[in-house]
Ligand SMILES: Nc1ncnc2c1ncn2[C@@H]1O[C@H](COP(=O)(O)OP(=O)(O)OP(=O)(O)O)[C@@H](O)[C@H]1O
């Protein structure tokens with residue numbers, strides 16, 4: 124018979140864990156050598172990493188930056204990198220064939236871009252959203268040039284439309300829908316008949332002009348960012364609408380959305396870009412000049428909108444039916460409940476997929492090199508066509524890759540930050 | 550069957566004395582595809598009346614009260630709520646929904662909004678109440694359901710009973726004239742059931758028109774003016790609670806009562 128009753132007479136003071144269970148030693152043991160198989164894998168991986176770095180570091184570290192041509196590099200030391208091509212051509216990689224004396228314009232546009240996304244990314248600065256709203260017009264004017272007023276007129280028209288709506292709905296017309304349609308009609312009339320006159324008048328009063336730059340001169344990273352950012356901004360709302368349309372109870376809308384999504388997903392982006400660059404000209408009346416960059420942006424937008432729609436549909440499917448019922452039972456209309464209840468939750472679920480689509484879109488902009496636009500990848504070929512740099516590959520692609528990496532990694536980090544933040548919110 | 554009809558008739562004449570009609574349902578039928586869920590439903594609810602609906606699972610209780618605010622569409626007959634007939638007209642539907650509050654079995658709070666925001670959302674967007682005033686009303690309602698201190702928490706941080714009381718407060722913020730409750734306590738632990746029922750009893754005492762689908766017979770005895778028993782999509786029996794429980798007329802009611810009270 125053992126004794127069951129037991130009373131502790133002296134407490135045990137806490138003591139630190141054994142050395143093998145703390146700090147680096149513990150981490151290494153748990154993560155790298157937790158079993159003999161993991162140990163072998165670790166050693167193998169280390170071996171390969173060292174092998175690659177042993178070649179890469181001396182190659183990159185000793186690279187030439189100041190030679191005049193690839194020939195000169197090879198004569199000096201054929202075993203190291205020849206980054207001189209970047210020294211010689213970095214402006215082209217950034218700006219394409221943009222006129223050199225106008226480089227400040229894309230630079231300023233880029234800086235303003237960074238500023239304009241702050242209100243969207245950081246809720247605290249949401250009160251500066253007006254800047255994000257006027258940014259697109261500003262960017263178009265800065266990049267392509269021409270008269271300031273021909274871009275500003277778009278905004279003036281919108282303000283005009285809004286003002287007429289406010290006046291009509293408060294003073295004259297009873298129902299908001301009547302005021303809305305009346306102000307839309309007036310705005311269209313404004314654009315059709317009055318805008319060109321007003322532009323001429325304003326340009327006469329206060330001429331603000333920038334030298335005109337053709338779309339074909341746009342290139343390098345400027346082009347990637349123009350196409351990428353426009354695509355991202357435009358494809359997001361279209362993707363939401365497509366996702367909602369796909370779930371619609373109205374058969375016609377549902378059919379159109381499903382048809383569109385499935386068609387776009389079934390066709391490679393390259394095909395769409397070829398359509399944009401070649402085929403569209405057949406369909407348009409001869410003589411019309413439909414900007415090539417705009418055509419590309421439209422195709423890229425449609426392409427990623429279809430993917431976006433599927434990602435968001437996944438988020439919508441993840442929501443319990445009760446959310447729709449609760450918001451409906453409170454009297455919220457369809458659009459109110461989508462905007463206030465459904466989308467905030469569905470988008471939150473879909474953040475990883477949405478950002479994935481954004482990153483994919485941004486990298487896919489390099490495909491425009493196939494239709495001979497001069498994005499960085501297209502420029503790489505242009506640069507090689509120069510006899511001085513004929514045969515240079517690695518150095519260019521590493522630089523291009525790094526630049527893309529910075530952007531994509533940034534987006535990915537932001538999405539992870541956002542996910543963490545929203546998770547602690549509720 | 551004839552027996553059942555008699556009871557309905559006698560009840561109708563009795564409540565016809567009171568003044569205003571909140572809900573009037575006549576010869577209402579509903580199908581899910583080929584499945585006839587609701588058959589010839591006739592029901593009149595007076596203002597201030599408290600009705601408890603019970604019946605076996607799948608008998609169509611939820612479907613019935615969901616028809617009243619058009620979460621489900623009926624195919625035959627008419628439903629008139631607060632003098633407005635439910636038709637395909639979206640305007641009528643939105644109007645009725647803002648007059649009729651509904652509380653669900655699984656709360657269905659909006660998880661991305663705080664308790665307070667849950668309560669102010671509909672007043673702000675549907676009633677266009679100024680935000681400050683909406684917050685004041687919301688706090689008043691949260692006090693009524695006895696959880697003002699949870700106003701700034703998210704639903705995920707509340708217990709089931711607290712969530713359900715927030716859901717009730719959320720509906721009350723729209724100042725509804727009618728409240729529908731669909732088995733609001735059946736997803737809760739016993740000690741939380743009481744706090745939710747207490748809230749509902751309080752509402753009943755204030756004279757709210759209520760239709761409650763519930764199997765809480767104690768609650769039914771205490772607050773109901775009328776208990777309705779449904780089976781296979783039909784109203785089988787309805788009566789005053791005492792009479793209903795002590796002296797059920799139909800065999801199906803007797804069987805049902807013996808099952809839920811028996812164990
Ligand atoms: N959306 C639907 N589509 C098809 N059938 C449905 C649908 N909703 C409910 N039903 C069926 O209609 C019948 C009545 O359902 P209802 O939810 O009204 O029953 P209930 O009386 O509330 O049951 P419970 O006590 O289980 O909640 C059930 O047989 C159910 O399977």
Ligand SMILES: [Mg+2]
Nearest residue numbers: 610611612732
């Ligand atoms: Mg039910």
